[in-house]
Amino acid sequence: MIEFSHVSKSFGEKEVLNDLTFRIEKGEIFTFIGPSGTGKTTILRLINVLELPTSGSILIERKDTRVSERDKVALRRRMSVVFQKPAALRGSVFQNVALGLKFRNTPSNEIRHLVTEALNLVGLEGYEERKATTLSGGELQRVAIARALVTKPEILLLDEPTANLDPASTERIESLILSLSERFGTTIILSTHDMVQGQRLATRIAVILNRTLGQVGDSHQIFYQPRNREVARMVGVENIFDGTVVSNDEGLAIIDVKGTPIVASCPYSAGSPVTVYMRPEDIIFFVEKDGKSSARNELPGKITRVTPMGPNMKVRMDAGISLVAVITRRSYDELGLSKGISVYASFKATAIHVVKSDE
Amino acid sequence: MNEIVDGFIQAVELIVSLDPEVLEITARSLLISLAATGIAALIAIPIGGYIHFREFGGKRGLVTIIQTLYALPTVIAGLFVFLLLSRVGPLGFLGLLFTPWGMVIGQTVLVIPLLVGMTLIALSGVKKTIQDEVISLGATSSQTIWTIVKEARFAILGGVILGFGRAISEVGAAMIIGGNIRGYTRVLTTAIALETSMGNIAFSIALGIILLAIALLVTTALFLVQER
Numbered sequence: 001m002i003e004f005s006h007v008s009k010s011f012g013e014k015e016v017l018n019d020l021t022f023r024i025e026k027g028e029i030f031t032f033i034g035p036s037g038t039g040k041t042t043i044l045r046l047i048n049v050l051e052l053p054t055s056g057s058i059l060i061e062r063k064d065t066r067v068s069e070r071d072k073v074a075l076r077r078r079m080s081v082v083f084q085k086p087a088a089l090r091g092s093v094f095q096n097v098a099l100g101l102k103f104r105n106t107p108s109n110e111i112r113h114l115v116t117e118a119l120n121l122v123g124l125e126g127y128e129e130r131k132a133t134t135l136s137g138g139e140l141q142r143v144a145i146a147r148a149l150v151t152k153p154e155i156l157l158l159d160e161p162t163a164n165l166d167p168a169s170t171e172r173i174e175s176l177i178l179s180l181s182e183r184f185g186t187t188i189i190l191s192t193h194d195m196v197q198g199q200r201l202a203t204r205i206a207v208i209l210n211r212t213l214g215q216v217g218d219s220h221q222i223f224y225q226p227r228n229r230e231v232a233r234m235v236g237v238e239n240i241f242d243g244t245v246v247s248n249d250e251g252l253a254i255i256d257v258k259g260t261p262i263v264a265s266c267p268y269s270a271g272s273p274v275t276v277y278m279r280p281e282d283i284i285f286f287v288e289k290d291g292k293s294s295a296r297n298e299l300p301g302k303i304t305r306v307t308p309m310g311p312n313m314k315v316r317m318d319a320g321i322s323l324v325a326v327i328t329r330r331s332y333d334e335l336g337l338s339k340g341i342s343v344y345a346s347f348k349a350t351a352i353h354v355v356k357s358d359e
Numbered sequence: 360m361n362e363i364v365d366g367f368i369q370a371v372e373l374i375v376s377l378d379p380e381v382l383e384i385t386a387r388s389l390l391i392s393l394a395a396t397g398i399a400a401l402i403a404i405p406i407g408g409y410i411h412f413r414e415f416g417g418k419r420g421l422v423t424i425i426q427t428l429y430a431l432p433t434v435i436a437g438l439f440v441f442l443l444l445s446r447v448g449p450l451g452f453l454g455l456l457f458t459p460w461g462m463v464i465g466q467t468v469l470v471i472p473l474l475v476g477m478t479l480i481a482l483s484g485v486k487k488t489i490q491d492e493v494i495s496l497g498a499t500s501s502q503t504i505w506t507i508v509k510e511a512r513f514a515i516l517g518g519v520i521l522g523f524g525r526a527i528s529e530v531g532a533a534m535i536i537g538g539n540i541r542g543y544t545r546v547l548t549t550a551i552a553l554e555t556s557m558g559n560i561a562f563s564i565a566l567g568i569i570l571l572a573i574a575l576l577v578t579t580a581l582f583l584v585q586e587r
Contacts, residue, residue: 048495050491050494050495069500070499073497073498073499076494076495076497077497080495080496081495083488083491083492083495085488086492087486087488087489087491087492089489089492089493089506089510090509090510090512099493099496099506100496100497103496103497103498103499103502104497147496151496151497
């Protein structure tokens with residue numbers, strides 16, 4: 001439905017996006033994740049034809065976005081945007097939500113009905129006559145979403161839709177996004193810096209790093225099979241090691257990482273230089289050698305640092321290589337762990353993602 | 360000294376007793392300046408909108424010229440329109456010289472630059488994010504311009520009020536184009552100028568008080584609008 005090919009965008013001397021190529025399919029929830037200031041907003045503005053690419057092309061339903069002003073309006077009327085910091089126009093909430101319908105010359109009795117419906121969807125029933133410029137940030141965000149939905153867009157673009165919202169409103173907006181996708185087949189494109197939100201919502205995720213595409217894939221691919229170090233760091237894969245395959249027995253390889261052998265499933269033959277990636281959540285600890293577990297790896301070592309993270313604990317240990325694990329506070333307490341204690345770190349061969357290094 | 364105090368007392372009497380000539384001059388002043396401001400607004404706001412929303416060569420230069428014309432001397436505007444409307448001028452056939460409509464034209468010319476400038480300031484006061492929001496909601500170019508102008512309506516209205524203030528208080532154009540004909544083109548400012556030179560102090564002071572009251576009203580209205 002939306003096709004970027006070799007799209008770059010500069011504002012004056014400053015390049016914001018560099019050589020992006022990807023496709024967004026109809027009905028998908030497609031999420032851009034990446035640190036702030038990496039061009040996610042610009043991508044959404046390009047799709048909305050508020051900007052044109054400096055080079056490369058963007059096709060929306062096979063139509064190039066470099067068209068006459070009139071055709072741009074026609075393209076824009078098939079989609080809606082909720083900006084990261086939505087702007088309220090003077091006047092009531094009703095007038096704000098009705099704006100897109102007014103532009104499309106919708107009859108006024110229909111407008112009243114549709115606006116009420118949209119406000120109900122975002123949980124702002126009865127807000128019609130409020131002054132839009134006096135709303136709180138969260139309320140304005142929801143008005144902006146209602147304003148975007150009221151025109152029943154085929155494509156909904158959301159720029160950090162829940163960045164300014166409390167957890168309850170965030171949940172409400174997320175379930176709204178999912179139900180729009182299910183009920184109307186709306187193609188939803190959103191940007192977020194919240195990894196977990198990306199995972200909760202997205203059919204596919206694109207990681208934007210250093211002004212370009214780091215990786216595109218479903219959430220399993222992005223979170224468990226990062227393509228490179230930068231993507232891995234971005235999505236919270238904290239254990240990244242370079243090593244060499246020592247042997248490979250029908251897909252079960254032994255990889256030497258600075259003298260520590262790690263068993264991992266991968267297709268690469270002995271002698272291949274590789275990088276191994278492992279999520280901190282995939283490591284569990286035993287105080288005594290377990291042996292019974294199905295995990296192929298059991299490395300002895302000492303805990304070097306413990307950082308509480310809400311209900312979880314981040315535990316660093318020195319096992320020849322420096323491992324980072326995230327375990328629940330409950331299991332941390334039950335195991336009686338603390339800094340300086342000797343433990344075994346256990347993880348499965350399948351929990352490790354192995355990528356052949358570039359020679 | 361006594362003369363001035365007497366003048367004041369008589370002036371208040373003239374106003375309180377609703378002297379027909381004072382009323383007539385005041386009404387004419389208001390009508391002419393309101394008409395001029397209204398016409399100027401109809402011309403200047405679209406021009407301001409066009410300049411704001413379109414990119415073209417010489418835009419900066421044009422804006423500078425407009426800003427210079429804020430201070431256009433009223434007698435120059437008067438002279439310009441006089442030449443235009445005089446029997447030998449290009450619009451002489453209209454026969455508008457020394458008529459109220461001629462004065463309206465003069466004041467319109469005077470107010471337009473100020474009003475275009477105020478419109479430009481008002482429109483650039485509307486945040487870029489509002490414009491993005493409007494465009495992305497599917498507005499055509501003309502819908503966008505109209506919506507942004509509406510968004511800036513209070514600031515533009517402030518400009519209109521200022522323009523009215525300039526129109527009603529000017530004397531140069533009114534004198535040159537209107538000719539200060541009693542009962543026909545005599546307005547507050549031209550009447551004050553004439554009556555004062557004729558030693559008719561009380562009448563002048565009465566008209567002066569009224570003019571000041573109108574100015575006060577205008578300023579109050581401006582303040583209220585800018586509070587919005």
